Amino acid sequence: MKITYIIGKKEIEVDGETGRSLLDIALMNQLNTPYSCMEGHCGTCEAVIETGSTTEDHEGSRVVRTCQAQPSSDWVIVNYDKSPTR
Numbered sequence: 001m002k003i004t005y006i007i008g009k010k011e012i013e014v015d016g017e018t019g020r021s022l023l024d025i026a027l028m029n030q031l032n033t034p035y036s037c038m039e040g041h042c043g044t045c046e047a048v049i050e051t052g053s054t055t056e057d058h059e060g061s062r063v064v065r066t067c068q069a070q071p072s073s074d075w076v077i078v079n080y081d082k083s084p085t086r
């Protein structure tokens, strides 16, 4: 699977991995994604899923906490620039 991260107006595509969160995959690829608690409490890691699906998708909202959401489709686009907390 492919994951495209949009952060700081840059697009970076990396190989995804099932069983890992979007934040874990970003950090494994040395991307400078925001985070703090890593336990789903603070919201610092929130981002908008523009394409594809994750384990944390909720009806009517494309905002996920990337430390908890794992990719569940072949291609996921994660946009940190559109996070409601930034």
Ligand code: FES
Pocket (backbone or CB within 6 Å): 034, 035, 036, 037, 038, 039, 040, 041, 042, 043, 044, 045, 046, 065, 066, 067, 068
């Ligand atoms: S890092 Fe705190 S909710 Fe994800």
